[in-house]
Every structure is written in C-alpha cells, then in structure tokens.
Amino acid sequence: MSFIIEGLTNPSLLSANVATTSWEVITATSLLYHVDGAYTNLKPSPDLEGIGVTVPAVEVASSIVFADTTMTVIFVPNSDLPSGAIIQIGLPDEFVSSPVTESCVQASPSSATLSCTYSTSGGYITSIAINNPCTHSNCKSTTVHAYKIAVKIRENTKDVGGSFSVTTKTSTEDIGIGSFTNSITILPNPFISTSLDNSGCNTVSASCSLIVKFTTVYDFPSKTNNGKIALTIPSDLTVVSTGCTATIAGSAME
C-alpha cells in the first residue's frame, strides 16, 4: 500500500535528520481503532540537505603582509535564521591571524557590534563564530548579511588559495552552508626610505657605482635561515660588473 501526502514543508533545520522522535504510520478501523503500526526509528529518506548560502563576496580592506585590517563577508542565508542563530565563517588555511583587537560588526542588516569567537590553529584563524546575528534585525531568508571582522594578514605573500565558507546554524545544528573561492592576492609591505645614490655620476651612459638604500619594516630571516633580498634592476641600466656589496645597519650583510 502506498500513497502520497502532498503540500508538506520540510523542517527548517538539519537537526530533523537526527530527530529522536519517529514518524508514525498506523492503520485503523473506521472507528480509528488501530490495526497495524510502525512508530519507532522511522524517518524520511534521503536526509535533508542544507540550504545553499549565497556568498557573493569576501574582501579585505588591505591585503598587505602583517596588516591589521577588516575582512568583509557578504552572504544571503536563503533560509530564515532562528533566534540564537550562529554564523560561522570558515577561512582558508594560514590566511590570517588574530588581530590586536578581535571584533565583529554586523554592517548589514544592522550596524551592531556582535560577540564572536575566533578559533585558531598554528597561529592562524581557522574560523570565526558570530553569535546572535538576529538580535538587532530580522533574519529572513532573503536578507543580505554583511559582517566586518578584524583580522591580521599573514606574514608573507604566499598564495594560500582555498575557500571561505559561511555556515548558518543553531547552537547545535547546521542550517545552510555556502563558500567563496579565495582570490585575494597578498601584497608585500612597502619599504620605507627607499633611495638611489649615484655619487654625482649624473651623465648619460657614464659608468659608475650605484647604491640602493632602503629600510625594512618587518623582520626577515638571515641567509642561513632561508632569507634573502631579491632585487631587479631596470633593463635600461647595464650592470658592467656583477660584483656588489651589501650592508645592514652599517655592517656587512651575511
């Protein structure tokens, strides 16, 4: 025997997949006296799938090495979020570390500062959980959410790739998930006090010594610890002698 029940609506939370209460199916007489019955461990299959969260953009205000900056995450949940919901932002591996001051601000639909929890591993942020995003505004399925989260850009320009993820959830169960591919290019931090000195050798095509000077901002390793200075000379200058000397703070560089 089979029949179709039309017009029902799925539960709004994935927790229904692990519900402790069972569907019940019972046959009965016309006077509703039970005949057959199944009322334990009965649940629909296949399982509910999470609603796809639309994530159109993840940006950082500055992508410079070591910059304390703001990461903006924009998404549409595509499902109503309940009171007490949590937004969990997943980050690409080794992309950012904890800033001087952790903070999460809901830029849309409200402009409230929300409590949030940073999770880290190996010195890098792995995820950020933003609590109670619906406290200051409605959380309808079509509401555009934007969050500004304080982060610190990683320590060098390595392209970590990966993806950002946005998971909407209750305190215990996921509601929906979406992702955004990381295409942010990390830029080197500018040197300070860069200069070129030709010791007055200022004539076209003359051969002379040329001194390149600059001041570092952040630590970089010594040669024995796999650090180096990489320098590209413009092609319209000709290096006659490949010999060069380098000093750091007036002392010969390793």
Place this chain on the structure above:
Amino acid sequence: MAGKEISITFSQVTNPSSTAPTASFVFYSQEQVSGTYYSIDGIESGLTYSVSGLGSLSTISVTRDSLNANNDGLKTGAATNFLVTFTITNEVPTDGVMTVILPSESDAKLSSSSTDYQCAASDCSSGASLT
C-alpha cells in the same frame, strides 16, 4: 632585522643612454617556505632612476654659407644657409632626433616649407628650435 637600513652597492653600472627615467627598481625581503621564496617587505613601482647630465658634442661648429663670390649669403637681411657640424659621444637611436635652437638675437627666418627640418611648435621665427 626590522627597521634596519640596508644598502646595496653595485660597483659599476652604466647609466641610461638618455635622460628618460628608467622603469622602477623592484626588490623584496623574502623568506623561504617549503622551497619557495615569499616576500615580506617590498617595492614594485615608483623607484625610477634618471640622470640629467648630457654627453658632450665635440668639434662643433656653425658655418654661414657665403653662397657666391659676392658673399651674398653673408650680408645682412640676405637669405643664406648654415652648416652645423659636430661629433657625437653617444649613439643616437634610429628613431632619434636632433634639435637646434637658434639664438633669439639671430634674425634668421626659417623656411616653414623645408623638408630638411621641422620647426618646433610650427614656429619658424628667430629664436625657434628646429628638429
């Protein structure tokens, strides 16, 4: 090594062949991670190099053409030709130009229809330059 001045001296570099600024120097401080170097500090634009001193033109002379036995070309108010001769120190590019600036005291009136030169800004009066 943060906040330290680094100085790199190239013992012998040949200056650009003209007064045009070079492209920017590009340099980084880097560290190696898993066999690949990644940058920490760096500069990628804006640090150009240029020189302003010109190479010399030697044995340079300007000779007024007498034109004929009556030396008409030497007479005041008369049309004449000038021969400019010099030896260059540096090579002129194939698409290069030469510019002659006539002193303003000269009353020379240049022909604007000449195919041998062009007057700068279409000004062929005295004191103008020609290329």
